[in-house]
Amino acid sequence: MAGQSNYWSDHVADLAPYTPGEQPRVDGLLKLNTNEHPYAPSPRALEAIRAAAGDGLRLYPDYDSVALRQAVAALHGVDPAQVFPGNGSDEVLAHIFDGLFRKAGRPLLMPDISYSFYKTYCRLYRIECELIPLAEDFSVRASDYASHGGQPAGIVFANPNAPTGMEMTQADIELILRAHPGVPVVVDEAYVDFGARSAVPLMARYPNLVVVHTLSKSRALAGLRVGYALGSVELVEGLRRIKDSFNSYPLDRLAQAGAVAAIEDREHFEQGCRAVIQAREELSLSLAAMGFEVLPSRANFVFARHPGRDAAQLAAALREQRILVRHFKTPRIEQFLRISVGTPEDCERLCSVLAGILTAG
Numbered sequence: 001m002a003g004q005s006n007y008w009s010d011h012v013a014d015l016a017p018y019t020p021g022e023q024p025r026v027d028g029l030l031k032l033n034t035n036e037h038p039y040a041p042s043p044r045a046l047e048a049i050r051a052a053a054g055d056g057l058r059l060y061p062d063y064d065s066v067a068l069r070q071a072v073a074a075l076h077g078v079d080p081a082q083v084f085p086g087n088g089s090d091e092v093l094a095h096i097f098d099g100l101f102r103k104a105g106r107p108l109l110m111p112d113i114s115y116s117f118y119k120t121y122c123r124l125y126r127i128e129c130e131l132i133p134l135a136e137d138f139s140v141r142a143s144d145y146a147s148h149g150g151q152p153a154g155i156v157f158a159n160p161n162a163p164t165g166m167e168m169t170q171a172d173i174e175l176i177l178r179a180h181p182g183v184p185v186v187v188d189e190a191y192v193d194f195g196a197r198s199a200v201p202l203m204a205r206y207p208n209l210v211v212v213h214t215l216s217k218s219r220a221l222a223g224l225r226v227g228y229a230l231g232s233v234e235l236v237e238g239l240r241r242i243k244d245s246f247n248s249y250p251l252d253r254l255a256q257a258g259a260v261a262a263i264e265d266r267e268h269f270e271q272g273c274r275a276v277i278q279a280r281e282e283l284s285l286s287l288a289a290m291g292f293e294v295l296p297s298r299a300n301f302v303f304a305r306h307p308g309r310d311a312a313q314l315a316a317a318l319r320e321q322r323i324l325v326r327h328f329k330t331p332r333i334e335q336f337l338r339i340s341v342g343t344p345e346d347c348e349r350l351c352s353v354l355a356g357i358l359t360a361g
């Protein structure tokens, strides 16, 4: 398609839209490419969505998502006024970039390798960003952020990081928060429920901390589009001003009802996370036994490279055998594959197909 058009606004030609992983339109493919949950969402959430799908849809939803904000607040032990929900955490992040990071002459700091949507938002909102390289072992080096001179507009990183899956320590996050009071520090915890430690308890001591969560991964509700940010009342008020200048009803009735029920079904949630964590540990061992270098993951995916095989070719060979994994043509990580953790059966199928590809030479 054309890179520009006379119909478009001035900045549209310069955008660099995010490319999501393939969502196949044919059946029978094993999808290990977009980190969806391998098991079904909470039956209580599905029931709540069915119950909400009635005459009430004639009416606008609660623009303030009061019940959802209360459920999230109870889950994390914060005040409902500290909860900012949105139509997927991608939308929440977009409002964060727009509402907290657009400050003239001050750069946004983020890792060179992280969730690639961050760079897309920088283009969209014309935010100058300064990429801080990950360390040699692909960890985020907190001291690089803490010792950064000047006043950044903000700092954003994912913990566990995407697509490495690696976790930062609480002490490292605190180092960054302490070094930059008055600067919003956004921790995207999309994968935190798979065994990492959440930064939420630090909110009581650091009013500059914003934590972002999603129901897409650990609550198996990617199709419902619900995410939220947690932060001080002052920060959240800024985000609400942005939201109400954009779309005051971002969460429909079905999404609000389903999200509340999913959050309240703790048992289903914990069981699902445990199953994924166990499958991840087994998958990591199997891949290592096949000669892969596997980064230590606290997410629902693993990031691995094979010393003797080109990652793009491996991904293509897997695709031929009806298995989708994610490959990024990004410098430093172009020899890695990101593989979502499926059921034990999914992981076995992946490993046996991979073993076949590797022995075929």
Ligand SMILES: *Cc1c(COP(=O)(O)O)cnc(C)c1O
Residues within 6 Å of the ligand: 087, 088, 089, 090, 091, 115, 158, 162, 188, 190, 213, 214, 215, 216, 217, 222, 225, 226, 227
């Ligand atoms: C999946 C993901 C998101 C987006 O989640 P949605 O709530 O589905 O929009 C945000 N950040 C990271 C790091 C993710 O991996």
